[in-house]
Amino acid sequence: MEDFVYACIQLIHNVGAAAVVGIPTVAWWLMSSSRVATELTDRTISIQAIPRRLAWLTLLAWSTQIASGITFGLTTYYLKHELPELTGVAFTALAIKVGCAIICCTLTLLYLLKGTRWIESFQLIAWKTLFALGLASLMSAAFLRWFG
Numbered sequence: 001m002e003d004f005v006y007a008c009i010q011l012i013h014n015v016g017a018a019a020v021v022g023i024p025t026v027a028w029w030l031m032s033s034s035r036v037a038t039e040l041t042d043r044t045i046s047i048q049a050i051p052r053r054l055a056w057l058t059l060l061a062w063s064t065q066i067a068s069g070i071t072f073g074l075t076t077y078y079l080k081h082e083l084p085e086l087t088g089v090a091f092t093a094l095a096i097k098v099g100c101a102i103i104c105c106t107l108t109l110l111y112l113l114k115g116t117r118w119i120e121s122f123q124l125i126a127w128k129t130l131f132a133l134g135l136a137s138l139m140s141a142a143f144l145r146w147f148g
Contacts, residue, residue, distance in 0.1 A: 002079055005075055005079075006072075006075065009068055009071050009072055009075060012064060012068045012071075013064075013065065013068040013069065013072070015064065016061050016062070016064030016065040016068060017065065017134075017137070017138050017141065019057065019058075019060075019061030019064070020058065020061045020062055020065060020104065020130075020134035020137060020138070021131065021134040021135055021138055023054055023057050023058045023061060023130075024054075024058060024127050024128075024130035024131035024134055025131055026054065027051055027054040027055075027058075027127040027130075028124065028127040028128055028131055030050065030051070030054075031051065031120065031123055031124045031127055032124060051111075051115070051116065051123065051127075052112065052115075052116055055108050055111045055112050055115065056112065058104070058108050058130060059105065059108045059109065059112070062101055062104050062105050062108065063105070065097075065101055065137070066101050066105075069097070069101075072084075084148060086144075086148050088147065089143050089147040090143065090144050090147040090148035092143075093140040093141070093143035093144035093147065093148070094140075094144055094148075096136060096137065096140040097137045097140045097141065097144065100133040100134070100136055100137035100140075101137065103133055104130055104133050104134065104137075107126060107129060107130060108130065110126075111123075111126050
């Protein structure tokens, strides 16, 4: 039963991990060379609304990462009556994941509050940063899994 619980949490965590990399990739692609305007087939949707919707999805993806990560620890505590013992590489990997999550949530919230008023090059930098930190978090997960 324990393995099933961990597998379900891992499933949710993996979907969030794919989204924290995938959504900024799509936004980066759309924002570069003004593809938002050329790729938009449904003209009823405001061109400005697309990056904003992607930002909301990015925030949801990072929230999923945070919630499922905390759930891993709580599940271990509930089932084994102790938190996972992380040292060295695993602890560093977890610290990187947490740092990426904090920075990306903050950047996404800033984007939601003011980002659509930023010049396009700043918006593009934001999406590139979200992509890079999502990728760093995803790569850190491998080290956390095998050294933790």
